[in-house]
Amino acid sequence: MLDAVVSGLQLVATLDLRLWQVVGLSLAVSVSAVALASLVGLPLGAAIAVGRFPGRQGVIVLLNALMGLPPVVVGLVIYLLLSRAGPLGAFGLLFTPRAMVLAQTVLVLPIIAALARQAVEDAWREYEEQLRSLGVDGLRAALTLLWDIRFSLLTAVLAGLGRASAEVGAVMIVGGNIDGVTRVMTTTIALETSKGDLPLALGLGIVLIAIVLVVNAAAHGVKEAAQRRSG
Amino acid sequence: MNGILPLRLEDVSFAAGGRTIIEPLNLTLEAGASTIVLGANGAGKSVLMRLMHGLVAPDTGRVLWSRPDVRRRQAMVFQRPVMLRRSALANVLYALEAARVPPQERGRRAREALAEVGLAHVAARPARVLSGGEQQRLALARAWALHPEVLFLDEPTANLDPGATREIEAVIKAFDVSGTKIVMSTHNLGQARRLGDEVIFLHQGRVVERAPVEVFFKQPASAEAAAFIKGELPWT
Numbered sequence: 001m002l003d004a005v006v007s008g009l010q011l012v013a014t015l016d017l018r019l020w021q022v023v024g025l026s027l028a029v030s031v032s033a034v035a036l037a038s039l040v041g042l043p044l045g046a047a048i049a050v051g052r053f054p055g056r057q058g059v060i061v062l063l064n065a066l067m068g069l070p071p072v073v074v075g076l077v078i079y080l081l082l083s084r085a086g087p088l089g090a091f092g093l094l095f096t097p098r099a100m101v102l103a104q105t106v107l108v109l110p111i112i113a114a115l116a117r118q119a120v121e122d123a124w125r126e127y128e129e130q131l132r133s134l135g136v137d138g139l140r141a142a143l144t145l146l147w148d149i150r151f152s153l154l155t156a157v158l159a160g161l162g163r164a165s166a167e168v169g170a171v172m173i174v175g176g177n178i179d180g181v182t183r184v185m186t187t188t189i190a191l192e193t194s195k196g197d198l199p200l201a202l203g204l205g206i207v208l209i210a211i212v213l214v215v216n217a218a219a220h221g222v223k224e225a226a227q228r229r230s231g
Numbered sequence: 232m233n234g235i236l237p238l239r240l241e242d243v244s245f246a247a248g249g250r251t252i253i254e255p256l257n258l259t260l261e262a263g264a265s266t267i268v269l270g271a272n273g274a275g276k277s278v279l280m281r282l283m284h285g286l287v288a289p290d291t292g293r294v295l296w297s298r299p300d301v302r303r304r305q306a307m308v309f310q311r312p313v314m315l316r317r318s319a320l321a322n323v324l325y326a327l328e329a330a331r332v333p334p335q336e337r338g339r340r341a342r343e344a345l346a347e348v349g350l351a352h353v354a355a356r357p358a359r360v361l362s363g364g365e366q367q368r369l370a371l372a373r374a375w376a377l378h379p380e381v382l383f384l385d386e387p388t389a390n391l392d393p394g395a396t397r398e399i400e401a402v403i404k405a406f407d408v409s410g411t412k413i414v415m416s417t418h419n420l421g422q423a424r425r426l427g428d429e430v431i432f433l434h435q436g437r438v439v440e441r442a443p444v445e446v447f448f449k450q451p452a453s454a455e456a457a458a459f460i461k462g463e464l465p466w467t
Contacts, residue, residue, distance in 0.1 A: 129286055130313035134329045134373075135302045144325075148316045230316050231359025 008203030019200070023207055026184040029097055029171065030164035033104030034112075038157050041109045045116030045156075046142035050124055063117065066110030071103075075173030078103040082174065095176040100184070103170040108160040115156035116146075123149045151223045158219055162212060234380045235296045235304045236262040236412060238283060242292035245278055252278045254436045255291060262380070265413035267423040267444070270433035271459060276416040279433065280307070280385045283414065303330045306379040310386045312370035314358035319350060319369050322358045326373045344376035345369075348402050364395025371402045382406055384415040388422065400426060420460065424448065432456045 011019055048059060080086050082094040082102075093099045123145050131141050146153065168186035175182030177191060185204050192201040238260040245253040253275045260266060260283075268276050281287045282294060284307045315322050323341040332340065345351045348368040353361060358369055367387060374382055384403065388396040396419075403426055407413050417423055423430060423444065430447040432440040434455040440447065451457040 127313050129281075129309065132286055133284065133307045133309075134326050136329045140329075144315070150316075230357040 004198040004202050007199035008201075008206060011200060011203040012207055019203065019207075021180070022183055022185055022188050022204065023211075025097065025182075026165065026186070026208075027211070029100045029184060030104060030161060032101045033108055033164050034157060034161045036101070036105045037109040037112050037160055041112035041160075042116045042146055042153060042156075043142065044109075045113040045118075046120040046146045047139070048113075049117045049120035050138065050142045050145065060114075060117065063110055063114045067114050069107055069110065070169065071107055071167040072169035072173065074107045075103055075170035078106065078170070078174045094174060095178060095182060097175070097182060099174040100171045100182060103174045104164045104167070107167060107170055108164050111163055112156050112160040115159060116153055119149055119152050119156065120145045123152075151227050154219050154223050158216060161215065165208065165212060234262060235298045235301045236260065236380065237297060238381070239295040240283070240289075240292065241295060243282060243289040243294060244291045245275075245282060245287065245289055247278075252436050253282065253289075256438050258431070258438060260381075260412070260414065262412050264428035265407055265415070265426055267427035267430050268414065268416040268433060269420075269423060269430050269459070270416075273435075274433040275436040276433055277385050280383050280414070280416055284383045303377070304379055305381040305383065306374035306377050307383040307385065308367070308370045308374055308387050310389050312366045314361075314366055314369065316359055317357065318355050319358045319361065319372075320345065320354040322369060323373050323376050327376055330377055332377075340376045340378075341372075344372040347375050347405065348372040349398070362395075364391050364398060367391060367395070367399055368402060371399065371406075375402075375406070379411055381412045381414060384413070386416055386418065389418065396422070420448070432459070434459075 045063075048056065048063070078099065079094065081088045082091070082099055083089055084094075093102070120142065124141070127141075127145060127148070131137065131144065136144060166186065168190055171177075171182070171184055172187050172190065175184070175187065177183050177187040183191075185208050189201045189204050189208075192198070192204075240256060240258040242255045242257060243253065244251065244255040268279060270276050278287065282289055284305060285294065285302070286307075315325060317325070320341055323344055324337050327337040327340060328334075342351065342354070345354050348371050350361075350365060350368055350372060353365065358366065361369060371387075382403075387403070388399050391399065400422065403413060403415070407426070413426065415426065427444045429441065429443050431438055432447070432451075432453070432455070434453075439453045440451065440456045442452065447456065448460060451460055
């Protein structure tokens with residue numbers, strides 16, 4: 001066990017090219033997915049928070065439930081959509097990084113939208129009378145609130161990034177874990193573990209955790225500094 | 232001048248959670264005189280202000296202005312101002328944009344408003360780091376920039392110390408002088424005397440009395456008003 005940790009760290013320290021390619025693709029896929037999911041999920045969450053429409057409670061329950069979507073199920077559904085015979089088969093996306101981005105976007109979207117919905121709804125309680133008095137409601141109110149609680153929404157985005165970078169099931173199914181093309185950190189860890197190459201698996205595990213830690217620390221620092229400045 | 236006043240409330244009532252908060256009432260507010268809404272906690276002052284401002288819809292009856300499209304001709308200042316996470320100036324600009332004031336006018340009007348309430352020197356500061364009194368003055372600046380015909384104020388100085396209260400009152404006076412109709416609820420009887428021309432006294436959701444300020448304080452016509460004045464005076 002200790003040997004494996006040591007050689008894992010050695011692999012990381014020697015900047016093994018193969019390893020860093022895998023890390024790079026992982027980050028590119030997950031960050032793209034979170035960016036896309038934020039672009040849709042933040043306004044969607046805000047609209048549900050501010051809007052009043054029939055079936056709203058049902059939508060909220062559904063959205064919260066979708067936060068627990070199993071990655072393999074998302075992967076399977078996207079696989080079916082993108083496979084040759086599927087409705088989106090003509091685009092030839094299956095087993096490409098784009099397919100992985102799509103799958104992770106679907107996986108992460110409910111998390112970002114649901115957390116944004118809750119945060120915006122709490123803010124709306126405080127702002128509603130003031131904004132309505134100024135003649136602001138609907139979409140405009142939703143956008144105003146999103147911008148005003150931007151620091152709190154960072155948490156929702158980070159939760160999405162955590163989920164995307166940690167999942168293995170969806171990218172495994174739609175990406176196919178093809179060496180040099182669609183192999184990412186989590187699928188490599190799964191593969192190397194089953195092959196018995198524990199040092200590489202562990203090395204990647206350490207890198208994965210380190211990246212998540214650094215990203216969260218940086219985000220926390222930015223949030224604290226910004227909040228101190230603008231109250 | 233074809234303004235939005237008079238404002239007429241016809242058989243307006245409001246209930247929440249099975250409890251009647253405003254009994255059916257009829258009320259007309261004319262332009263000019265400053266109106267003070269007085270009453271104990273729970274008398275329905277805040278709800279009445281919100282009914283008039285259009286923030287809550289009455290359960291029965293109608294709230295009638297003399298012209299349609301009144302949203303942009305009235306403003307309200309709340310007990311606790313809500314400021315957006317941006318600069319003081321940007322908060323005023325936001326209100327002007329929401330009121331669809333042409334972009335080329337916004338900057339001038341916002342700066343004028345900040346100067347009027349004595350906040351020109353903090354225009355660039357984030358609104359949320361201003362003191363409570365400054366934030367309330369900023370709320371008044373936001374209203375001032377809109378040039379409203381009617382300004383509703385719901386206990387605007389309830390959370391402020393005497394110094395800040397004096398500054399707020401000076402701005403409210405300036406609104407009055409500039410021709411804006413003031414409708415203000417307050418607990419503070421001294422403030423009612425300083426700023427008001429007439430008093431509407433609410434008790435348990437009913438308008439018990441309406442009288443010119445001096446008459447109301449010298450010879451309250453109802454037992455409830457007399458008791459209220461007596462009970463409140465030591466703290467004014």
